Amino acid sequence: MNPRPTPKPVTPVLPKGICCSACGCRHFEVLYTRATPAGTIRRRRQCRHCGRRITTSERVGA
Numbered sequence: 001m002n003p004r005p006t007p008k009p010v011t012p013v014l015p016k017g018i019c020c021s022a023c024g025c026r027h028f029e030v031l032y033t034r035a036t037p038a039g040t041i042r043r044r045r046q047c048r049h050c051g052r053r054i055t056t057s058e059r060v061g062a
């Protein structure tokens with residue numbers, strides 16, 4: 001039993017700690033998510049700070 005449960009911070013899940021290449025912030029809003037036939041997940045993200053859009057590709061485990 002843990003007498004002091006640590007609260008989990010609510011942070012957006014980002015692969016490998018990506019950050020905006022324009023302003024360096026790490027807060028992205030996911031515009032859409034799409035699975036590819038290659039077994040990866042592509043996410044279109046938009047920086048909440050400067051609005052720059054990037055596309056990330058994530059490999060699905062297992």
Ligand SMILES: [Zn+2]
Nearest residue numbers: 020023047050
């Ligand atoms: Zn930005």
